[in-house]
Amino acid sequence: MSKLRVESFTISLDGFGAGPHQDLNHPLGVGGTSLHGWAFSTRTFQRAVLGSESGATEGIDEDFAARGFRNFGAWILGRNMFGPVRGPWPDESWRGWWGENPVYQVPVFVLTHHARAPLVMEGGTTFYFITEGIEAALAQAREAAQGKDIRLGGGVNVIQQYLRQRLIDEMHVAIAPVLLGSGERLFEGINLPALGYACTQHVASPLATHVVFTRQQDQ
Structure with missing residues (x-):
């Protein structure tokens, strides 16, 4: 069965995955952009997000950035990751942060309390707006992924729910x-050992410490 994976989710030393006061001008919250220096330095990020050929092509940070785009057939996002619009959709003018050709290039399932028709973009990305909850989104993502893994993009609250x-x-x-x-602390109120998660990898670069948690199968 395909796996549900979180990749390249960055937190601060004091545990915050986003800064305060997220809005159109501060999509990652005030100060949130400073978290992602390690990713900005990589060729994978520069190519996938900015369409540039600059950035490092090897090293620990590039290795982790690259694995975040490997073997995914679908994504799941919280509504805040899709855009800053709150409450019922006033119209369908907001089409995401990424222009007409988003980075995903696979189906993306957006968790929301307010229904909206699917949004077909260039490059193979279609946004589906799911109002039935996290398990419904996962079931639809698994079907769309056709055996590949599903990337859970965040934000903090959505990761906590899963x-x-x-x-x-x-x-x-x-x-x-x-x-x-x-801001928003990723592990606020989360007991990872009690939930059956263990650290299975940790390695540091000059710009970040990378940690991998894996759900233990005997829990």
């Missing part, structure tokens, strides 16, 4: 040498 239900198979977290002071 963790509490032990639905995440593997999670790569990058810890940046940054202090945010406030």
Whole structure:
């Protein structure tokens, strides 16, 4: 069966996965962009997100960035990851942060409380807006992925929901040498050992410490 994986999710030294006051001008919250210096330095990120051929082509950070785009057939996102619009959709003018050809290039299932018609984009990306909850989104993503893995993109609250239900198979977290002071803490109220998760890999680069958590099968 395909795995549900979190990849390249970065937190600060004080545990925040996003800064405070997320909005159109601060999609990652105030100070949130500073978390992602390790990813900005890689060729994978530069190519996939910015369409550039700059960035490092080897090293620990590039290795982890590259694995975040490997063997995925679908994504799941929280609504805040799709855009800053809150409440009922006023119209369908907001089409995401990424322009008409988003980075995903596979089906993307967006968790929301407010229905919206599927949004077909260039490059193979279609956004489906799921109102039935996290398990319904996962079931539809598995079907769409056709045996490949599913990437859970976040944000913090969505990852917490899937963790509490032990639905995440593997999670790569990058810890940046940054202090945010406030925002959304990724592991707030989460007891990873009690949920059956263990650290199975950790390695540091000059820009981040990379940690992989895996759900133990005997739990």
